[in-house]
Amino acid sequence: MSKDTRTPADAPVFSVEGLWKVFGPKAERVPTDPEFASLSPAELRERTGCTAAVRDVGFDVRKGEVFVVMGLSGSGKSTLVRCLTRLIEPTAGTIAIDGEDVRAMDKARLRELRRHRAAMVFQHFGLLPHRTVLDNVAYGLEIQGVGRAERRERAAAFVAKVGLEGMEQRRPAQLSGGQRQRVGLARALAVDPEVLLFDEPFSALDPLIRRDMQEEVVRLHREEGRTMVFVTHDLSEALKLGDRIALMRDGRVVQLGTPEGIVGSPADDYVREFVRDVPREQVMTVRTAMRAATAEEAADGPALPPDATVSEAIEAVARTGSPARVMDGGRCLGVVDHDRLLRVVAGTGHRPEPGEKAA
Numbered sequence: 001m002s003k004d005t006r007t008p009a010d011a012p013v014f015s016v017e018g019l020w021k022v023f024g025p026k027a028e029r030v031p032t033d034p035e036f037a038s039l040s041p042a043e044l045r046e047r048t049g050c051t052a053a054v055r056d057v058g059f060d061v062r063k064g065e066v067f068v069v070m071g072l073s074g075s076g077k078s079t080l081v082r083c084l085t086r087l088i089e090p091t092a093g094t095i096a097i098d099g100e101d102v103r104a105m106d107k108a109r110l111r112e113l114r115r116h117r118a119a120m121v122f123q124h125f126g127l128l129p130h131r132t133v134l135d136n137v138a139y140g141l142e143i144q145g146v147g148r149a150e151r152r153e154r155a156a157a158f159v160a161k162v163g164l165e166g167m168e169q170r171r172p173a174q175l176s177g178g179q180r181q182r183v184g185l186a187r188a189l190a191v192d193p194e195v196l197l198f199d200e201p202f203s204a205l206d207p208l209i210r211r212d213m214q215e216e217v218v219r220l221h222r223e224e225g226r227t228m229v230f231v232t233h234d235l236s237e238a239l240k241l242g243d244r245i246a247l248m249r250d251g252r253v254v255q256l257g258t259p260e261g262i263v264g265s266p267a268d269d270y271v272r273e274f275v276r277d278v279p280r281e282q283v284m285t286v287r288t289a290m291r292a293a294t295a296e297e298a299a300d301g302p303a304l305p306p307d308a309t310v311s312e313a314i315e316a317v318a319r320t321g322s323p324a325r326v327m328d329g330g331r332c333l334g335v336v337d338h339d340r341l342l343r344v345v346a347g348t349g350h351r352p353e354p355g356e357k358a359a
């Protein structure tokens, strides 16, 4: 869809084009010089002393989605997400939030952007040790100039929302790691930003608490539909949380797609290697795995929605012994049978049958 015909409903929240962040001497010459721009990170460092942390990146963050930025340590994720609100100044490119040019914002407008529109949740939530849970959550509202009574009331609602009811008067030191993360989350939510930016907030947590917090984010997102940009180096976290994932390598986005798109159709060998050990049946949907149904198959058999996972389909097919129908509003879109499901698990993918239309 072209930009001019876009309706407000599907207009992006963030829109990023040609974004570069280069650290080092005379950084601004790197993006504009085709010779520098094509060098490998090591060559660039050797020739110029510069590190290109973000290299010619473009993407839209859509309203209401969880947009995940994933990549190994050092791939440029933090730099990228900090450029969005100019916590780091970009070297080149354009960034817009709701159509407004972020790079043209003055100090006051930037402050307003960071406080009200795109709030950052850091890995270390930076709770104030001498304040109670309630006052920590109210802190962001205090900065916004919300009056005491109102901010305490709003803070209490968010303390409850993240499951910390009854702990309002505790200090951070009297909480577990996971509970502290929840306080940080409540504080970010309380200021009601249009977008929440998370930079590896759960990396330091032990696996069980981490899973708890991931589920908390999924739940909050489901309930509130808030737009989120979530940075992680953890593939399973990315697949669990992301509506779409931008996979970064050496400052570039090497693939941008849904979890299913990235696992099912890796863009290159790097991505293929990255997703090699993912249990495909938990990510791939029956919409992708199905084939055309015969009239007989379309009439009978277990029914699944198009976004059911292959693993759910395996259960249904094993239970009933017959192919499962992929149903959308009473219409049978196709079926998945043993053969189809096994092919997904084996990673031999989807090959159109003779006479079948490619998706």
Ligand SMILES: Nc1ncnc2c1ncn2[C@@H]1O[C@H](COP(=O)(O)OP(=O)(O)O)[C@@H](O)[C@H]1O
Pocket: 023, 024, 051, 052, 053, 071, 072, 073, 074, 075, 076, 077, 078, 079, 080
């Ligand atoms: N302030 C800085 N000065 C110089 N190089 C930096 C700076 N910040 C980050 N880098 C470099 O930029 C690259 C990307 O870093 P970063 O965005 O922190 O990656 P990630 O968050 O994916 O681990 C790394 O090579 C890092 O060393």
Ligand SMILES: [Mg+2]
Pocket: 077, 078, 079, 200
């Ligand atoms: Mg980082």
